Amino acid sequence: MDVKEKVGKNSRPAGIGTGYLSLMMIFVTLCLTALAALSFSAAENGRRFSVRSADYTAEYYAADLEAKRTLAELDKVVSGYSDYMDFMLLAELDELSGTEYVTLPDGLEVSWKTSINDRQNISCKVKFSADGFEILDWRTVSAGETEEAPLGVWLGE
Amino acid sequence: MNSFNSAESKRLGETVSSAASMTLFLIFAVCCLIIISVAATAYGRISRNYENTFDSTAAVRYITNKIRACGGAEIISENELLLRDVGYSTLIYHSGGAVYERLFPEGDTPVSSGGERLFGAEQLIIEEDGGLVRITVRDGDDVFTAFCKG
Amino acid sequence: MRSPMKSVSAGGKLNLFFMEMIIVLFFFSIASAVILNAFAASDRLSRESGRLERMSFCAQSAAEIFSQTGSLSETLEKLFGSNSYDIRGDEYDLQVRLPLTEECAYSPENAELYMIMAVESEEPEGLFKMYIVFTDGSDGEALYDIMAGAYLPGKGTVS
Structure with missing residues (x-):
């Protein structure tokens, strides 16, 4: 028998068989792809949350500035009068859109709302008197929510 | 004799090649494992x-x-x-590594127990600072502080 | 009849193995490049969102302090501590450019971010507007901005 033939017959497969490397690469690539996708998804969620929160902060302070502008205008108007029942004062207040007022024996209570976004407003209530103004209420409310409506807290009955 | 020698040297060559391919395969496998572990660590870090x-x-x-x-x-x-x-009034408090919130009807004395768990946080500090409320929350290495009018 | 695979000699198998290795490495390097990019993008997004959160809290704190005090210097002192800040402008318009780290801490040596705060008087008297903008330390790109205000009737000019 020829030696060459003998070697060919008796020899075991040299090294690693074909296909194992490909299988391993497919497995590793799939693992890496899954991890990369999960990482990207987590990071993207975080970014979306941060952008939304940061945008809300900007919207809130823009609305707060607008509410302060309204307060400054009201203060300018009201400070020109000593009698809060004055017809001219009430006419001027009527001209300021979005404000509601109540005349009190010792002053004038004005309330208005400034929109933060389509879901929330800043609700403001200020009392003007001879001593200047006092902020009674300056809070965020849901659009359509009334301040007087209390939250239904279960009393255990 | 000559053909026997050439067969032997061929076998030796094949053994060496086979060992080399085995080594290459092992190196590849180890590299793959390292890459997967690095990727898993990166994912863990980003997620955390x-x-x-x-x-x-x-x-x-x-x-x-x-x-x-x-x-x-x-x-x-x-x-x-x-x-x-x-x-009603709302009590927000920190206990056992989390921030909780509990609602009380008006007039009730608020107590820091029970309520709804809101967020996990190692530390919550609420302080008064010049008419403003300073809120500091720490979780892991992250510390966030913000002022808010009280 | 012998199968074609079995008929491959040991040397041929080695050649096949090396060929496969080359092909696998080629595809793996392409896949790795794409995956590495995805990881790098995730890491960048993660850092950016953390930075945006910090900028947003920093701006919020500045807005709240300014709303209370109406003073730029007091706002800076409360927010970043006592330092010599380069505040420029006149009694109706002031501005300052602060070098900050990514954590929004004041750092003249390591400016990763700039926080520009501009305050101006508005009509009627006592109303002040504050504009806060964060820019990138390297390319000057605007990253985040907010507008806030203060109404302090007794206060005529900005400080």
Whole structure:
């Protein structure tokens, strides 16, 4: 028998068989792809949350500035009068859109709302008197929510 | 004799090649394992960072928004904040690595137990600072602080 | 009849193995490049969102302090501590450019971010507007901005 033939017959497969490397690469690539996708998804969620929160902060302070502008205008108007029942004062207040007022024996209570976004407003209530103004209420409310409506807290009955 | 020698040397060559291919395969396998472990670590870090950041920032924002929407805020202690409203009050407090919230009917004495778990946070500090409320939340390496009018 | 695979000699198998290795490495390097990019993008997004959160909280704190005090210097002192800040402008318009780290801490040596705060008087008297903008330390790109205000009737000029 020829030696060459003998070697060919008796020899075991040299090294690693074909296909194992490909299988391993497919497995590793799939693992890496899954991890990369999960990482990207987590990071993207975080970014979306941060952008939304940061945008809300900007919207809130823009609305707060607008509410302060309204307060400054009201203060300018009201400070020109000593009698809060004055017809001219009430006419001027009527001209300021979005404000509601109540005349009190010792002053004038004005309330208005400034929109933060389509879901929330800043609700403001200020009392003007001879001593200047006092902020009674300056809070965020849901659009359509009334301040007087209390939250239904279960009393255990 | 000559053909026997050439067969032997061929076998030796094949053994060496086979060992080399085996070594290459092993190196490839080890590299793959290292790459997978590095990727898993990176994913773990990004995910943990997201969770910590989310918990801390969401806690600060939640408390800030609650203060802005309430009728009046009162700091009871370093990690207890009472928000008064019409008909009820809300107690926000920190206990056992989390921020909790509990609602009480008006007139009830608020107690820091029970309630709803809001966010995981290692530390919550609520302080009064020049007429403003300073809220600090720490979770992991992340510390977030924000001022808010009380 | 012998199968074609079995008929491959040991040397041929080695050649096949090396060929496969080359092909696998080629595809793996392409896949790795794409995956590495995805990881790098995730890491960048994660850092950016953390930075945006910090900028947003920093701006919020500045807005709240300014709303209370109406003073730029007091706002800076409360927010970043006592330092010599380069505030420029006149009694109706002031501005300052602060070098900050990514954590929004004041750092003249390591400016990863700039926080520009501009305050101006508005009509009627006592109303002040504050504009806060964060820019990138390297390319000056605007990253985040907010507008806030203060109304302090007794206060005529900005400080």
